[in-house]
Amino acid sequence: MTSEADGSIKEALAVVLDYHERTKHHKDRYARSLGYLDWDTQPIPYRFYEGAEQLWLAEVPVEETPYYDDLYGGEGLLPAALNARSVAQFFYDSLALAGWKEFRGAKWSLRVNPSSGNLHPTEAYLIAGPIDGLAKTPAVYHYSPFYHALEELRTMPALMWGELSEALPPGGFLVGLTSIHWRESWKYGERAFRYSQIDLGHALGALAFAASALGWRIRLVENLSDRDLGTLLGVDRQSGAEAEQPTALVAVYPRGARPRQIKPLAAPKCLLDYSRSAPLAGEPNELSVEHQRWNVIDEVERATRHSGGNAPPWTPEAGAPQPDGRTRPVSARKLFRERRSAQMxxxxxxxxxxxxxxxxxxxxxxxxxxxxxxxxxxxxxxxxxxxxxxxxxxxxxxxxxxxxxxxxxxxxxxxxxxxxxxxxxxxxxxxxxxxxxxxxxxxxxxxxxxxxxxxxxxxxxxxxxxxxxxxxxxxxxxxxxxxxxxxxxxxxxxxxxxxxxxxxxxxxxxxxxxxxxxxxxxxxxxxxxxxxxxxRGVDDPRLKSIPAYAHRDIPLGERG
CATH class of the missing domain: 3.40.109.10 (NADH Oxidase)
Incomplete structure (x- = not known):
């Protein structure tokens, strides 16, 4: 390691330690924020790529099986085939809307994955080859929780997908996650970077549980740099307070599968070059009319970027947990979609x-x-x-x-x-x-x-x-x-x-x-x-519950 590189690493670590210390809450003072909620600049909690083709996904009916305890049973569940239905269920049970609440004319959505303040800084992207019943060519999609739909951003030449997916088992695909820190900092100020990362952890957990119910597994891919991930997803073209920061990539594959080649997943140079030059099919929507910038968040975001490098080969896991009691007849998918954060x-x-x-x-x-x-x-x-x-x-x-x-x-x-x-x-x-x-x-x-x-x-x-x-x-x-x-x-x-x-x-x-x-x-x-x-939570009887996707039945021109 050169002295210059060593100095850069030490500087990045100093930024992180300083950020963590300055964003602590103390009994006599809280971490710095506006101190009030500026409702005029509240960010929209949904990202849309305006102009992109939407592929609506099915609301896959929730069934009694598999039971939640079955997810801890090792290799018991047979993997679902990769097709339009299984992809729809995967997102429906992890990152989709779970319902709406209404009180005195105000209405807000709830999601399967929780978020600090229900602000949802995390966005998700699907990178996949052909999917039976959904797409005939490899492509990159943005997942829209509001519509439970995939927005097709860019198709991918088959040869490039073949190179990218070489380390994946058959039936595998990739999910990229990004963070929009502004959604959290609007309310929480400087401490928001912490909350964005916790929310991303919840999203990872939600994806993993949803995959497990399909007989799939997921694995964090660590050898790809954030810069290359941003290029693959197309978010490298964004700028400003609302820009999505590339954060994590996971491989999704059938449980029990073995990769065709034991080597780290890598983005071929030809694919990165193609991704930089190929146009995206849509433009990201504006989330707020104005923004309060928190420079310390920009600094810690830059300091904590992942450079990729020589990660060890990843392989699907082996082994099973010890039995921990009888299997309760509790539907896993019902738990996913009915999970709520207690207010009292x-x-x-x-x-x-x-x-x-x-x-x-x-x-x-x-x-x-x-x-x-x-x-x-x-x-x-x-x-x-x-x-x-x-x-x-x-x-x-x-x-x-x-x-x-x-x-x-x-x-x-x-x-x-x-x-x-x-x-x-x-x-x-x-x-x-x-x-x-x-x-x-x-x-x-x-x-x-x-x-x-x-x-x-x-x-x-x-x-x-x-x-x-x-x-x-x-x-x-x-x-x-x-x-x-x-x-x-x-x-x-x-x-x-x-x-x-x-x-x-x-x-x-x-x-x-x-x-x-x-x-x-x-x-x-x-x-x-x-x-x-x-x-034991206490529900507020004044709140009216509304189904998650009733608005999908409303004609496009009449949606609010």
């Missing part, structure tokens, strides 16, 4: 201990996990748990060691009065430890920006990431990936809560350093990135 919890529900242990086991990574198996890095996040009401388990502070080496490190760094005693009633393969037995409801509420919901659930969680040492080893671009991992954990928590007849809620507003101080952590070795709570 009743503060009374109790969770059975065995259900709690099953939930926690679903949060521990292994190669065959439907979500965590797609992340090609050693787990970086462990969970601090505030247990409020779990039957036959003392209320208190607990620790789930998702990373095998985390226990000794945390024990050596945290306060000496913490017990670090293994929970004897937990399954042998569940690394769960009690730190203190006490009522921590008020503490959970105070740490989560004094939000009642953190105390009203059956438990709350703080996601503690190995931070500065990991960034120094992996590079500045891993900053985004820490939040992606947190988002995938959040997505798993949402669905586990739904399977138990409860609700989940992600909490992005929390006091960073007071959370660390609770354990006696005094430096940047570990940092809390995301909080979450699970409990």
């Amino acid at each position: 919890m009743d503060g009374e529900a109790t969770l059975e201990r065995d259900d709690f242990f099953r939930l926690l086991r679903r949060l521990t990574p292994h190669p065959a996990h439907p979500v965590f198996g797609m992340l090609p890095w050693r787990p970086a996040i462990n969970l601090l748990l505030f247990v409020h009401r779990v039957r036959d388990l003392d209320p208190g502070l607990y620790f789930l060691a998702r990373e095998p080496g985390a226990l000794d490190v945390f024990q050596g760094l945290t306060r000496s009065d913490l017990a670090w005693k293994r929970v004897e009633s937990a399954p042998a393969d569940l690394p769960l430890y009690v730190l203190a037995s006490c009522d921590f409801r008020m503490m959970a509420q105070q740490l989560s920006c004094n939000q009642d919901i953190a105390a009203q659930g059956v438990f709350a969680a703080a996601m503690l990431a190995e931070f500065e040492p990991r960034l120094r080893r992996e590079g500045a671009s891993f900053y985004r990936r820490l939040f992606w991992e947190a988002g995938t954990i959040g997505q798993a928590l949402y669905l586990e809560a739904e399977a138990l007849g409860m609700r989940g809620t992600g909490i992005g507003c929390f006091f960073d350093d007071p959370t660390h101080e609770l354990l006696g952590l005094g430096d940047a070795r570990f940092q809390s990135l995301y909080h979450f709570t699970v409990g």
Whole structure:
């Protein structure tokens, strides 16, 4: 490595560490934002490519099977064929609209994938070869959640698709994800970059679960640079506050498939040249009339760009989890589409201990996990748990060691009065430890920006990431990936809560350093990135529910 390159890496890391420190919430001040909501500049939550041909996808009826627990059963589900119906189901169960709510004339949409403030900075693109019943030629498409449609942006010569997909198993395709940070910064100011990355993690998790229900798997493709990804998707032509930033690429393939050649997926130079010169079929719509720029977000976005490079070969995973109990007759697809973020919890529900242990086991990574198996890095996040009401388990502070080496490190760094005693009633393969037995409801509420919901659930969680040492080893671009991992954990928590007849809620507003101080952590070795709570939700009876795609039946000229 040259001294110039080494200096650039250190500079990027300094930008990341500075950004993270300045966007912390403190008890006497919050991270910088406007301090109010400028409704006149609220961004549209939908991207359309005006002028592009729309290929409407079917609203595939939700069936009882597969059951949600079947997704954790290893190789049990037969892969669906790649065709118009399976592609439609894949997006319908991951990134589509889930419904609408209406109150006193105001109406807003809900999506299958959650988002901070329901602002949805993440956009998705499909890169695929011919698809039976949908397309005869390889092409790049933008997915439109509003219409549940694919907007065809650019066809691709068959030979170029053949080169691009050479490392994919038969029936495989690619999904690219981008972020529009303005959608989050409109409300959250400088801290918005964090939320955009958490939202992208939730989107990755939603895609992974939807793929699993089809007998497919997904894998994050890390050897392609963000620059090349932007070229492939066509977003390299965008500029300004509303520009989409290329962020992640995933390979989707049938479970159990083996690649024809073991080598990293690469974008051929001829395809990149073609993508730069070939026109796009549409123009992205305007989201806001004016914008508030946050320079610090632009700086950290540049510092955390992924340069690709010599990634190790990726292959479909092997192995299966240990059985964790009977299969409950709960439809996976029903959970996907009926998942909601609780706005209130009743503060009374109790969770059975065995259900709690099953939930926690679903949060521990292994190669065959439907979500965590797609992340090609050693787990970086462990969970601090505030247990409020779990039957036959003392209320208190607990620790789930998702990373095998985390226990000794945390024990050596945290306060000496913490017990670090293994929970004897937990399954042998569940690394769960009690730190203190006490009522921590008020503490959970105070740490989560004094939000009642953190105390009203059956438990709350703080996601503690190995931070500065990991960034120094992996590079500045891993900053985004820490939040992606947190988002995938959040997505798993949402669905586990739904399977138990409860609700989940992600909490992005929390006091960073007071959370660390609770354990006696005094430096940047570990940092809390995301909080979450699970409990019995309380619905607002004043809100009217509207089906997700009733507007697709309205003539084009009459749509609002």
